Amino acid sequence: MPTLWIKYWIKRIYFFGFSHRCNACGSFLRKWQWHGQNTPLHFQYDMLGSGKRRCLCPICHSIDRERLILLYLEELNKTDVIRKARILHIAPEKSVMNWFSRHSTREYIKGDFFTDGYAYDHDTMHLNLEELPFDNGSFDLVLCSHVLEHVINIEKAMTELSRVSDRSVRILLMVPLALNLAETIEGGAGDTNEFRTEHFGQFDHVRLFGADFPQWLEAHGWFVECWSPSSKASCKWGTSREVIWTASKKKINAVDG
Numbered sequence: 001m002p003t004l005w006i007k008y009w010i011k012r013i014y015f016f017g018f019s020h021r022c023n024a025c026g027s028f029l030r031k032w033q034w035h036g037q038n039t040p041l042h043f044q045y046d047m048l049g050s051g052k053r054r055c056l057c058p059i060c061h062s063i064d065r066e067r068l069i070l071l072y073l074e075e076l077n078k079t080d081v082i083r084k085a086r087i088l089h090i091a092p093e094k095s096v097m098n099w100f101s102r103h104s105t106r107e108y109i110k111g112d113f114f115t116d117g118y119a120y121d122h123d124t125m126h127l128n129l130e131e132l133p134f135d136n137g138s139f140d141l142v143l144c145s146h147v148l149e150h151v152i153n154i155e156k157a158m159t160e161l162s163r164v165s166d167r168s169v170r171i172l173l174m175v176p177l178a179l180n181l182a183e184t185i186e187g188g189a190g191d192t193n194e195f196r197t198e199h200f201g202q203f204d205h206v207r208l209f210g211a212d213f214p215q216w217l218e219a220h221g222w223f224v225e226c227w228s229p230s231s232k233a234s235c236k237w238g239t240s241r242e243v244i245w246t247a248s249k250k251k252i253n254a255v256d257g
Contacts, residue, residue, distance in 0.1 A: 015058045020238050023070045024095035025060035032238050033058045041201045041208070045178035048241050049146065050201060055240050062095040064240040065145055065174055069096050071229055071237060072172065072244055075255035076141075077103060081170075085141040088134075088164070090127065096143065097121070106140075113150075129157040134164045145174040149205045152189050158220045162249075171247040173217070176201060181210035214245065222247035227255065 017030020035056035042051040055064035073096075076082050083104050089096065092110040100108050111127030112120060127133075130153045142165060151157045161171065185208045187196060193203035200208045209216070214224045228234065228243040246252070 011058055021236055022057040022060060022062060023067050023074070023237055024057060024062035024098070027057065027059040029058070032056055035063055039197075039201050041178070041199075045180045045208075045210075047201070048177040048179060048243065049174060050176040053240050055238050057238070060095065062093075064238055065242045066093045066095045067237050068229070068239040068242045068244060069093070069143065069145060069172065069174075070099055071233070071239065072227060072255060073099060081141070086139045086166070087141045087143070088139045090129065090142065090144045091147050092121075092124065092143075093145065109139075129160060131156075132160045132164050136163055137166045138164045140166050140169055142169060142171040144171060146176065148173065148175050149200070149202075149207055149209065152206055154207070162221065165249065167249050168252070169249060170252060171222075173245040173247055174242065175209045175213065175245075176205070177213055177243075178208055178210050181208065183212050184208065184210045184216060217245065217247050222249070223251050225252075 012027065015027070015029050015031065018028055020029040020032060021027070022029060032054040033056040034052060034054055036050060036052045038052045041047060049065065053064070057063075057067075073082065084106055086107040087100070087105055087109065089100070089108065089110040091112050097110065109125065110121070110123070111125035113128060114120060114126045129147065129151050142161065144161070148154060148157070165171065185199065187200060187206040189206075191199075191206065196205055197203045200206065214226065217224045225246045225248075226243050227246060229237065229239060234240070
């Protein structure tokens with residue numbers, strides 16, 4: 001244990017600086033560490049939300065998309081949205097779970113599709129997005145980051161998300177996005193891991209979302225907004241070029257950028 005503490009403080013001292021700030025652990029940092037890896041798709045399509053980039057906090061290991069979600073939640077928390085919300089957190093990130101543990105909510109449920117080789121918190125439910133075990137209109141806020149690219153029957157999943165969402169719902173969506181791809185490319189259940197890696201960027205991805213993603217959401221009956229912080233805030237908090245897509249059943253007030 002003393003050795004771990006020594007290593008921890010050496011790391012904090014080494015990375016200390018005022019160029020960046022991690023909103024997951026509060027650390028002041030002079031730089032982020034590298035995270036992810038590039039594939040030919042990243043250069044071909046100018047990918048958002050994946051690839052090799054400096055975005056890893058060396059202290060708590062949060063990454064860009066987690067800190068972006070935290071920025072958005074902090075804006076929502078300036079109103080009563082969080083305190084009154086019934087929240088469904090799909091594929092929950094540790095830093096975001098920790099944030100919710102420090103803030104009052106009406107209800108907070110977290111769930112994931114359990115997969116061999118991964119560890120899950122004892123209070124995380126096994127969830128299949130294509131068949132959610134909740135009543136109609138159960139949630140006011142849904143977090144679903146980097147999930148939709150994994151779901152085989154996406155139409156059924158979108159129907160289920162709509163069913164369990166209240167009329168005033170706000171769904172926070174993030175996906176790997178190919179900016180230079182005009183239309184989303186869909187795969188099939190029988191695709192091999194090698195095919196998926198080559199065409200979708202990862203062995204367990206079954207589609208590659210293109211620049212038509214907001215129109216794709218609108219076609220499923222959602223009002224769609226794109227949210228990201230200012231370039232200055234993005235640099236400070238290390239959110240890279242990530243964006244959050246908010247899907248709602250009716251137009252809602254945007255949060256500040």
